[in-house]
Structures are given as structure tokens and as C-alpha cells.
Amino acid sequence: MKSVLVTGPGRVDVVEVPKPSPGPRDVLVRMRACGICGSDAYYVTIGGIPPRQGATPLGHEGAGEVVEVGAEVTGFAPGDHVVMNPLAPGSQLLGSGGPMGALSEYLVFRDAEPGRELRIIPRNLPFDLAAINEPMAVARHAVNRTAPQPGDTVAVFGAGPIGLGAVLGYRISGAKHVVVIDVQPARLEKALAIGADAVINSAEEDVAARLTELHGPGATVMGAPRAGTDIYLDAAGAPAVIDTALAAAKANATLGIVAVHKKPVPVDFGALLGVEPTIVTAMGYPQEIFQVTDDIVANQDRFGRIISHRFPFTDVLTALETAATPGAADKVVVTFD
Known part of the structure; x- marks a missing residue:
């Protein structure tokens, strides 16, 4: 699969990496949208996130679709639409120095539990709008x-x-x-x-x-x-x-x-x-990561106005450049086909 990695100071590349495989207690998610945060541009500038060695996966504002669940998993099923908590244990610091980034075609969540790493969202909530759950x-x-x-x-x-x-x-x-x-x-x-x-x-x-x-x-x-x-x-x-x-x-x-x-x-x-x-x-979201999901579902039109630019994953490098350019955009979201 393709994944966006910071490969050096000021350098970011789309590279082929192994597609993750879920174990009996894991959930595999196909990414459908990912927002770009100001911290992503910072990680690119400094060449990754120390003390991580090697390339750093990017992206932590994600929404996707469950495609596979382990035999011991309860509460999730293939086809579920989900948003993710990038700071939950099973997300392993998603896009913030951990082994995965949401600007990837697939993610695996280890020992997944509903309401911890992932929350199921209504199917009528567009993925691009769901992807701003984390900054909201x-x-x-x-x-x-x-x-x-x-x-x-x-x-x-x-x-x-x-x-x-x-x-x-x-x-x-x-x-x-x-x-x-x-x-x-x-x-x-x-x-x-x-x-x-x-x-x-x-x-x-x-x-x-x-x-x-x-x-x-x-x-x-x-x-x-x-x-x-x-x-x-x-x-x-x-x-x-x-x-x-x-x-x-x-x-x-x-x-x-x-x-x-x-x-x-x-x-x-x-x-x-x-x-x-x-x-x-205020820093992060100790209890708010999925509290705000209900707000977004109930006020889709207003929250949707916050997104200024949408780019397909094929143009992800342009999306990152646009988001990092002062005055060029407000909120940029990358979508996956």
C-alpha cells in the first residue's frame, strides 16, 4: 500500500510499504479521508519526530471504513464507518511519532475497543467532514x-x-x-x-x-x-x-x-x-475526541464550512504544500478513492 512518510528534513515522500495484517483482536481500516494539521508541516520541517528512527508516517486526522475484524473483536463489523482517536493506546500515537500515519491507504488498530481507538459514525456523515473530528x-x-x-x-x-x-x-x-x-x-x-x-x-x-x-x-x-x-x-x-x-x-x-x-x-x-x-x-482532548462527534453529526452544514480545500490522495504532496503555505488555505482534507 501507499503511505506518506517524512524521509528527511523538509522532505516528504509517498512510498510503498507493507499492508498491515490484523490479528485476532485487531481491526483493519481502509482510509477514506484525512485532514492535514499544522503539526504535519512542522514534522516535515524538522525531518520527523525524535526519538523515532527512520522515516515518520504522517497524518492523524482520520476517518475510514472497517474492512476486516479479528475473530475475537466485538463491536465492529466490516462496512462500519469510523473516526479515530490518534492518542488512544491501540493507535500507537497515530501520525505523531508512532509506526502508523493516517495518510496511508490502510491502518490496523490493535486490541480495538469501541469508543477507545475508534468510534462508529452514521453513514450519512461524509468522510471528509468526519476527518475534522480530531481538530474539532x-x-x-x-x-x-x-x-x-x-x-x-x-x-x-x-x-x-x-x-x-x-x-x-x-x-x-x-x-x-x-x-x-x-x-x-x-x-x-x-x-x-x-x-x-x-x-x-x-x-x-x-x-x-x-x-x-x-x-x-x-x-x-x-x-x-x-x-x-x-x-x-x-x-x-x-x-x-x-x-x-x-x-x-x-x-x-x-x-x-x-x-x-x-x-x-x-x-x-x-x-x-x-x-x-x-x-x-488547553491541549489535546482528554474526553472530547468522541464527544465532539455528536456535535458534528448534528451540525454538518456549519462544521463543513470549516473545510476550505479537498485534494485526492493522488495529489497528497500538493495538499501538504498548500496546507503549509501561509494564507493559501484554512483546512485541507485529503480524500481516498
Whole structure:
């Protein structure tokens, strides 16, 4: 079968590898779609994932079809459509330094159990949409970490896939009003299309002033004026986001950080004493990987808008290049015939 491997720094190839064989407790899945993550481009840049020796298989945002089950397997049958948990034990760190990557024609899941490595999905859920289950779980975990309450007002910085997924997560969680902040007009338009109540172009508008207009006035513990926003989420990863959010935050506001900051970000904690904010970070999806599946099934049209580009597996190298080019795409999904 064909599999996409990182074969050296800056080099990725489609190579022929042995097709995996399932044992009595294993499930063999034919891949039908795989999303491309920003981490995939990073793995290509650094030449794989140390301490793994040799080529590194790519891809961890997968959806597929069960084609063979071991004699001792229960809960799965050939023909089942499934999404996968790339961090579950039987997935062996799928596409993140383990022996398999979802940009392959087949995957085998060892000692597979329903709801652990794989979850069966309805047949009316398109495979390309199912493939964004993993990044949407990242977004949903970020939402859950900020503990939204019905009626909360929210500001999401960054209208990429994670930020847009968070918008939908806040909507589903009962947020009263969700604002998205970005500098790209096309991304802001997409945010409105999937359900944001308002958008702010931070390159052209005063974010704190605009949030005060949208969410009403708030104040610090000592009464200094601030925006009335309850929750801020950083899904952009720019240092200016932290500065802007904390400068606008009212007393007891929450700041969640799901974006990856590649350099340290200084924070003046002395200035925050009178705000008493809650600052939380979010990584992965301890419980959300299959929780979000139900959200996607129930809101297919809105989640589907997050996908910007689809490429067949025959053009997977072009798909990887497109996804890695700043501004060229938002969410890229590779489909298999």
C-alpha cells in the first residue's frame, strides 16, 4: 500500500510499504479521508519526530471504513464507518511519532475497543467532514476548559479551524454572544457564516472599544472601565492577543489559551491583581475526541464550512504544500478513492 512518510528534513515522500495484517483482536481500516494539521508541516520541517528512527508516517486526522475484524473483536463489523482517536493506546500515537500515519491507504488498530481507538459514525456523515473530528475535539476541549455558562459573552481570537470550531462549541454550550477577532476579511466572513454574532478586524478596529459596544461595559475590582466580555479564547498564537485580551478583561473574566506560542510571552501580573482573571490552557482532548462527534453529526452544514480545500490522495504532496503555505488555505482534507 501507499503511505506518506517524512524521509528527511523538509522532505516528504509517498512510498510503498507493507499492508498491515490484523490479528485476532485487531481491526483493519481502509482510509477514506484525512485532514492535514499544522503539526504535519512542522514534522516535515524538522525531518520527523525524535526519538523515532527512520522515516515518520504522517497524518492523524482520520476517518475510514472497517474492512476486516479479528475473530475475537466485538463491536465492529466490516462496512462500519469510523473516526479515530490518534492518542488512544491501540493507535500507537497515530501520525505523531508512532509506526502508523493516517495518510496511508490502510491502518490496523490493535486490541480495538469501541469508543477507545475508534468510534462508529452514521453513514450519512461524509468522510471528509468526519476527518475534522480530531481538530474539532481540540477546539471543544478549549471551550470546556473555559467553562462557559449559558448567557456568557465570548471573544475568540483567530478564525482558523480551531477558532471556528470553538465558535461552534461555544454556541452549542449556550453562549449568548460570540465575537471573532482576526485580520483576514475572508476568515471573518467565514466566522459569520458558521454562527459568530459579530466580527472584529483587529488591524482596523480598537478591539476593547468594539467589545464594549458589543458586550456592554465591565470594570476591574477597583472600578476601572473594561469590556463586559466574560470569556476570551486565544486560538491565534500571537503575543498581541494576550496583551489585548488582558488589557480588556473585566474582573473575574476567563482567558483560555489553545494556540501554540512558539516564543515566551511576557505578562504583567502586577497589573492583573485588580482583575483577578482565570487563565487556563488547553491541549489535546482528554474526553472530547468522541464527544465532539455528536456535535458534528448534528451540525454538518456549519462544521463543513470549516473545510476550505479537498485534494485526492493522488495529489497528497500538493495538499501538504498548500496546507503549509501561509494564507493559501484554512483546512485541507485529503480524500481516498
